[in-house]
Amino acid sequence: MRSITIATILALSATACTTMEAVPLADTANPARMVSPILKSPESEDTQTWAEPERARVTHVALDLDLDFDAKRVGGTAMLDVLAEPGADTIVLDTSGLEITRVTDGSGRELPWEIESMEETGAKGEPLRITLNGARTIRIDYRAPADASALQWLSPEQTEGGVHPFLFSQGQAILNRTWIPTQDSPGIRQTWEARITAPKPLDVVMSGVRQGEPEDLGNGRRAFRFVMDKPVPPYLIAIAAGDIDFAPIGPRTGVWAEPATLPRARAEVGDTEEMVEAAEKLYGEYRWGRYDMIVLPPAFPYGGMENPVMTFLTPTFIAGDRSNNGLIAHELAHSWSGNLVTNAVWGDSWLNEGVTTYFENRIMEAVYGKKRAEQEAALMYANILETLDEVGRDAPGTALSTDGEYELGSAIAYEKGAFFLMTVESIVGRERFDAWLRQWFDNHAFQPATSEMFYEDMMANLVRDEAEAERLTLREWIFEPGLPENVAKPDPAAFAAVDAAVAAYSANGAIPTGYADWTSAERQRFLDNIPKERSAAQLAALNDALGLSSTGNNEELFLWLELALANRYEPAVPQAEEFLARVGRAKFVRPLFATLWEEGEWGRPIAQRIYADTRPSYHSVTQAGVDRVLASD
Ligand code: BES
Ligand code: ZN
Numbered sequence: 222m223r224s225i226t227i228a229t230i231l232a233l234s235a236t237a238c239t240t241m242e243a244v245p246l247a248d249t250a251n252p253a254r255m256v257s258p259i260l261k262s263p264e265s266e267d268t269q270t271w272a273e274p275e276r277a278r279v280t281h282v283a284l285d286l287d288l289d290f291d292a293k294r295v296g297g298t299a300m301l302d303v304l305a306e307p308g309a310d311t312i313v314l315d316t317s318g319l320e321i322t323r324v325t326d327g328s329g330r331e332l333p334w335e336i337e338s339m340e341e342t343g344a345k346g347e348p349l350r351i352t353l354n355g356a357r358t359i360r361i362d363y364r365a366p367a368d369a370s371a372l373q374w375l376s377p378e379q380t381e382g383g384v385h386p387f388l389f390s391q392g393q394a395i396l397n398r399t400w401i402p403t404q405d406s407p408g409i410r411q412t413w414e415a416r417i418t419a420p421k422p423l424d425v426v427m428s429g430v431r432q433g434e435p436e437d438l439g440n441g442r443r444a445f446r447f448v449m450d451k452p453v454p455p456y457l458i459a460i461a462a463g464d465i466d467f468a469p470i471g472p473r474t475g476v477w478a479e480p481a482t483l484p485r486a487r488a489e490v491g492d493t494e495e496m497v498e499a500a501e502k503l504y505g506e507y508r509w510g511r512y513d514m515i516v517l518p519p520a521f522p523y524g525g526m527e528n529p530v531m532t533f534l535t536p537t538f539i540a541g542d543r544s545n546n547g548l549i550a551h552e553l554a555h556s557w558s559g560n561l562v563t564n565a566v567w568g569d570s571w572l573n574e575g576v577t578t579y580f581e582n583r584i585m586e587a588v589y590g591k592k593r594a595e596q597e598a599a600l601m602y603a604n605i606l607e608t609l610d611e612v613g614r615d616a617p618g619t620a621l622s623t624d625g626e627y628e629l630g631s632a633i634a635y636e637k638g639a640f641f642l643m644t645v646e647s648i649v650g651r652e653r654f655d656a657w658l659r660q661w662f663d664n665h666a667f668q669p670a671t672s673e674m675f676y677e678d679m680m681a682n683l684v685r686d687e688a689e690a691e692r693l694t695l696r697e698w699i700f701e702p703g704l705p706e707n708v709a710k711p712d713p714a715a716f717a718a719v720d721a722a723v724a725a726y727s728a729n730g731a732i733p734t735g736y737a738d739w740t741s742a743e744r745q746r747f748l749d750n751i752p753k754e755r756s757a758a759q760l761a762a763l764n765d766a767l768g769l770s771s772t773g774n775n776e777e778l779f780l781w782l783e784l785a786l787a788n789r790y791e792p793a794v795p796q797a798e799e800f801l802a803r804v805g806r807a808k809f810v811r812p813l814f815a816t817l818w819e820e821g822e823w824g825r826p827i828a829q830r831i832y833a834d835t836r837p838s839y840h841s842v843t844q845a846g847v848d849r850v851l852a853s854d
Pocket of ligand 2: 551555573574
């Protein structure tokens with residue numbers, strides 16, 4: 222079910238240097254601006270950027286862009302502040318498909334530039350090399366292409382309101398180079414500001430703090446201003462525009478959504494302020510000021526994206542009972558793991574996602590109690606085992622630190638990463654572990670990090686002695702495939718009642734009577750574990766008794782549709798079709814197409830027929846995922 226990119230392990234040496242220039246310092250030209258250091262160790266080298274940051278790097282980005290909903294294009298200027306080593310007279314930026322018309326210095330003098338055209342660079346795009354001639358500010362006039370893969374332009378029909386168009390961006394991992402010419406690497410942090418114009422009555426939000434009221438330009442458009450004064454990796458620059466309203470939650474929390482969605486959205490995220498408080502109690506001050514969210518139209522390709530001060534969310538997490546709000550805890554936790562301390566290279570994405578998944582579980586425990594956290598952890602553990610069974614315990618892609626591409630949905634970065642930290646916690650004790658993780662965030666705040674640094678920091682600041690080091694097996698956890706022996710297994714009692722119900726159903730078809738009162742995690746456990754092969758009569762009986770096809774919880778609906786399609790259950794096809802036409806979330810869409818695809822002569826024509834209709838409505842990320850499925854044998 223879950224796909225993994227198989228990759229070979231980086232040959233890392235234990236003594237690799239992890240030198241940093243310094244802690245964040247003030248920009249000498251702009252004393253108020255913080256400049257983050259870059260890493261120079263071999264394992265921190267990002268192969269997915271064209272930038273040569275040790276020679277010249279971008280420290281600040283100022284965008285002035287117009288949103289053109291008719292042409293579906295973003296265009297304007299980017300002013301970049303540059304920090305160059307003595308003697309470095311060129312700077313290299315990442316671009317992909319950008320139409321550059323002019324490059325000048327801060328005072329309007331033309332600067333020589335070229336886009337090296339390369340063969341088959343794929344998502345990495347093309348390097349833009351600019352001759353600096355001493356300039357420390359450069360201005361680029363450009364337009365993003367209409368098919369910029371970071372951007373999705375929705376027609377009014379793809380919104381809840383149905384009247385106005387919508388735009389959102391998705392930068393992670395290397396998509397922002399399709400609309401912003403900068404150094405698009407997670408290890409090269411930049412502060413930024415933006416002025417964005419959009420047609421009335423659309424509102425614009427970004428992953429920076431909105432400055433004052435929008436300015437009416439008198440031509441049917443308004444200008445919005447944003448500032449992010451903390452250095453962030455450029456994949457975290459994000460924008461959304463549409464007919465949206467805001468509802469406050471707590472003093473520093475709130476939610477944006479289309480007017481028709483806002484009340485349901487507001488109700489679902491009602492515990493957010495409490496979650497922020499719980500997170501701060503665990504691992505230190507929330508450093509970004511406000512924590513707002515936007516619930517996007519269902520085309521958004523992910524569950525959530527941790528854009529600073531403005532988490533982006535799918536509306537498909539709304540269940541009416543907050544049962545899927547582990548998603549909020551997750552994106553919030555990224556405000557520490559990911560946004561404050563960032564993987565320097567995408568092969569170390571477990572540093573973002575695994576640490577976040579651990580932190581998410583701790584927030585859930587603090588806000589909802591041990592039982593819910595234990596159940597969610599048990600679901601994660603089952604996912605790890607399923608993945609390892611599928612790809613094999615010695616598959617190199619099952620190491621936390623890989624040099625492979627990063628794919629969402631891999632149980633390795635997320636769930637194996639989380640179980641690594643749970644295991645360490647169980648060995649050293651919660652108190653010591655929490656103190657260690659808090660200092661990790663504090664000491665690396667606004668800086669990139671690598672697996673090697675994480676390991677060395679644990680050795681220096683957590684591990685007490687040789688005997689403890691031996692029990693922890695840190696290097697095996699981080700650098701070796703499979704699952705170490707010492708893994709802290711989830712409490713088998715977490716799902717005792719459900720597991721008994723699964724056994725009864727599997728043995729004699731007894732359908733559980735308590736299902737309606739179960740938690741969503743319990744229902745997912747049941748649907749995950751019942752026999753995969755079911756007859757049409759058995760599926761009909763199950764659906765009649767449990768109301769599976771009429772659940773308001775999309776995680777459960779997804780599991781039902783997957784089970785039904787895998788058994789060629791015709792009555793489920795129209796609902797699957799409706800779901801795939803409405804929802805663009807890759808985590809649901811790709812596996813449903815994969816399930817159909819696996820069903821050969823029955824499923825393939827159905828998949829092709831549905832995809833012919835729905836493909837244009839998906840984000841490029843989802844399209845790419847499904848394209849791969851439908852191209853496989
Ligand atoms: N940062 C990720 C989303 C992402 C990952 C975007 C990789 C692009 C490339 C986000 O925090 C995330 O993990 N989202 C999950 C939520 C979940 C695990 C609770 C999702 O979208 O399903
Ligand atoms: Zn995440």
